[in-house]
Amino acid sequence: MINPVAIAQIVILLFVFVMLLSSAAGMVYMERKVAARIQQRMGPTLVGPYGLLQPLADIIKLAMKEDVRPKAADPILFALAPIISAATAFTAFAVVPFGAETTFFGLLDQPVPLQVADVNVAILWVFAVTSMGVYGIVLAGWSSNSKYSLLGALRSSAQMISYELSYGMALAAVLVLAGTMSIRGIVEAQSGGLLDVSRWFLWIQPIGFFIFMTAGVAETNRAPFDFPEAEQELVAGYHTEYSSMSFAMFFLAEYINMVTVSAIATSLYLGGWNGPILPDWLGWIWFLAKVGFLLFFYVWMRWTLPRYRYDQLMAFGWKFLLPLSVVNLLATAAGVLYFGL
Amino acid sequence: MAELNHYLILSGILFTIGTAGVLLRRNVITVLLSIEVMLNAVNLTFIAFGRFLGSSDGQIIVFFVITVAAAEAAVGLALVIALFRHVETLNPDAFRQLRG
Amino acid sequence: MGFNLILFYVFAAIAVGTTLLVVVQSNPVHSVLLLIGSFIGLAGLYVLLEAPFVAVIQIIVYAGAIMVLFLFVVMLLNAPREEIVRSSMLESGATRAVGGLLALAFAAELAWALTRSRTLAMSRAGETPAFSVPQIGQRIFQEYGFAFEATSILILVAMVGAITLAGRNLSKNGQGPNG
Numbered sequence: 001m002i003n004p005v006a007i008a009q010i011v012i013l014l015f016v017f018v019m020l021l022s023s024a025a026g027m028v029y030m031e032r033k034v035a036a037r038i039q040q041r042m043g044p045t046l047v048g049p050y051g052l053l054q055p056l057a058d059i060i061k062l063a064m065k066e067d068v069r070p071k072a073a074d075p076i077l078f079a080l081a082p083i084i085s086a087a088t089a090f091t092a093f094a095v096v097p098f099g100a101e102t103t104f105f106g107l108l109d110q111p112v113p114l115q116v117a118d119v120n121v122a123i124l125w126v127f128a129v130t131s132m133g134v135y136g137i138v139l140a141g142w143s144s145n146s147k148y149s150l151l152g153a154l155r156s157s158a159q160m161i162s163y164e165l166s167y168g169m170a171l172a173a174v175l176v177l178a179g180t181m182s183i184r185g186i187v188e189a190q191s192g193g194l195l196d197v198s199r200w201f202l203w204i205q206p207i208g209f210f211i212f213m214t215a216g217v218a219e220t221n222r223a224p225f226d227f228p229e230a231e232q233e234l235v236a237g238y239h240t241e242y243s244s245m246s247f248a249m250f251f252l253a254e255y256i257n258m259v260t261v262s263a264i265a266t267s268l269y270l271g272g273w274n275g276p277i278l279p280d281w282l283g284w285i286w287f288l289a290k291v292g293f294l295l296f297f298y299v300w301m302r303w304t305l306p307r308y309r310y311d312q313l314m315a316f317g318w319k320f321l322l323p324l325s326v327v328n329l330l331a332t333a334a335g336v337l338y339f340g341l
Numbered sequence: 342m343a344e345l346n347h348y349l350i351l352s353g354i355l356f357t358i359g360t361a362g363v364l365l366r367r368n369v370i371t372v373l374l375s376i377e378v379m380l381n382a383v384n385l386t387f388i389a390f391g392r393f394l395g396s397s398d399g400q401i402i403v404f405f406v407i408t409v410a411a412a413e414a415a416v417g418l419a420l421v422i423a424l425f426r427h428v429e430t431l432n433p434d435a436f437r438q439l440r441g
Numbered sequence: 442m443g444f445n446l447i448l449f450y451v452f453a454a455i456a457v458g459t460t461l462l463v464v465v466q467s468n469p470v471h472s473v474l475l476l477i478g479s480f481i482g483l484a485g486l487y488v489l490l491e492a493p494f495v496a497v498i499q500i501i502v503y504a505g506a507i508m509v510l511f512l513f514v515v516m517l518l519n520a521p522r523e524e525i526v527r528s529s530m531l532e533s534g535a536t537r538a539v540g541g542l543l544a545l546a547f548a549a550e551l552a553w554a555l556t557r558s559r560t561l562a563m564s565r566a567g568e569t570p571a572f573s574v575p576q577i578g579q580r581i582f583q584e585y586g587f588a589f590e591a592t593s594i595l596i597l598v599a600m601v602g603a604i605t606l607a608g609r610n611l612s613k614n615g616q617g618p619n620g
Binding site: 346347348349350351353354355356357358359360361362364365366368370371373374375377378381384385388389391392397399400401403404405407408409410411412413414415416418419420421422423425431 | 449453456457460461463464469472473476479480483486487490491492494495498499502503506507510511514515517518540544547548551552555556572576577580581585588589592595596598599600602603604605606607
């Protein structure tokens with residue numbers, strides 16, 4: 001008989017995949033509704049009750065559009081770029097744990113972690129896959145063979161690799177606190193304490209959380225750091241020449257990157273699936289709640305803050321965020337060494 | 342399980358491909374890429390020996406080799422850009438002024 | 442154990458195939474991307490050799506940063522020109538044939554020499570030593586501390602050198618391009 005644990009792991013894998021896809025669809029809806037409310041209008045209300053079927057209508061529209069390819073575009077790279085973007089977005093989520101070990105109400109004889117893969121270099125894995133995501137953007141801009149695309153792609157990729165440094169330093173500070181690189185280990189290091197809340201790393205590292213979220217927003221090219229996609233300046237930046245399903249894949253990649261950054265921030269700073277009242281095996285509810293709050297925060301920031309100009313953006317990343325993250329890392333290391341945090 | 346010999350032969354093949362690239366290609370960027378290929382073959386040898394001799398020295402040395410390769414690639418590419426500003430070509434045969 | 446051997450051959454095939462294409466391809470952008478594929482194949486081999494830390498570091502540093510640098514330079518140098526720079530491989534077929542034969546001889550010689558290594562002390566080949574990242578970190582900072590500091594100075598020198606060589610001439614009153 002096939003090992004039931006293996007079946008459970010395959011089921012979890014498929015579940016995570018489907019959840020990521022539906023979370024992207026849900027994000028489309030939430031973005032439009034929240035944007036509308038901030039701008040004091042209603043948002044989608046026609047399609048389905050409260051406009052809930054709007055993402056479905058969007059997907060059907062995108063799927064039925066004609067797939068246009070510019071004649072001078074490099075065909076292999078043009079087709080490969082959205083695939084790289086989407087694939088790295090999904091892969092980065094593979095090491096994020098969203099619940100404690102469970103036996104699915106006793107169906108399995110040994111507990112299975114609610115996670116696609118538990119690697120003990122998980123944080124570095126996330127960092128590695130995120131830095132591969134730069135290629136999707138660069139190749140999209142280059143292979144379109146158009147000035148707006150190339151300019152947007154170069155700006156966007158320069159922004160991403162600049163903010164990766166602060167991202168990595170904030171990750172390193174959490175590493176120093178937790179002593180392990182496995183994300184499951186980091187979440188478990190935050191369990192216990194008063195109401196399961198008081199040992200979150202957020203209280204020890206508020207600056208680190210700020211750095212991580214800022215760098216994460218810049219990494220995903222969202223406002224206020226979305227100058228490379230600024231409609232007023234660059235048409236649509238690196239995905240100007242894409243239409244239909246390729247454009248949908250870039251969109252999908254962007255939303256799933258947002259979900260991944262929120263999920264990693266939750267696991268590293270907000271205690272993952274630890275929460276006050278619910279028992280351990282219902283921890284995934286807390287996880288969803290925290291990730292949802294961070295995603296709402298993302299959308300809220302986009303429609304409230306004006307965007308940074310490109311040189312302001314780069315100056316902020318190099319001259320403010322990077323020194324701050326280095327100081328944060330040194331202070332954390334000193335704290336762990338001398339005060340035994 | 343794959344034996345040490347498998348890994349050494351593989352790294353020998355990769356090193357040969359890299360050397361062929363350095364000696365045969367007439368495009369400076371591809372020559373630099375072939376140098377990176379050679380460095381990778383050496384990295385593979387280090388890690389294979391480290392694993393089969395039970396020492397973590399292999400991984401540490403590879404850590405340093407990767408860092409040095411980064412520095413060398415940066416300076417090499419800066420040289421390429423500086424040369425390109427004078428002679429608008431990527432063919433290394435065009436730079437023969439110091440030739441005896 | 443057979444599964445490991447299959448994985449070895451898969452990753453080895455990826456590495457050798459993409460590396461061969463890197464050297465043979467004429468389009469530099471494709472060469473850079475194929476080299477990234479080669480790095481991913483090698484990272485898989487490192488994981489098989491129980492060095493996951495080095496595998497991830499290779500992806501982060503080599504495939505994620507150095508290759509982006511290469512890609513930027515290739516795009517920068519091609520941008521003012523309309524056509525892809527096509528390298529001219531050696532013209533005559535006879536030269537190519539002799540070169541290919543010499544390369545094959547070199548590879549065969551290396552393979553012969555390396556398989557003579559059966560006499561090396563493979564006393565710990567059967568064990569699976571697990572080097573955790575904390576252990577590697579401690580060794581780097583204790584035994585290899587001098588090399589670590591020297592490497593950081595090397596990177597600083599390389600940064601300064603690269604900017605000096607490739608940067609545009611700063612204007613005479615010392616202001617950069619952005620004023």
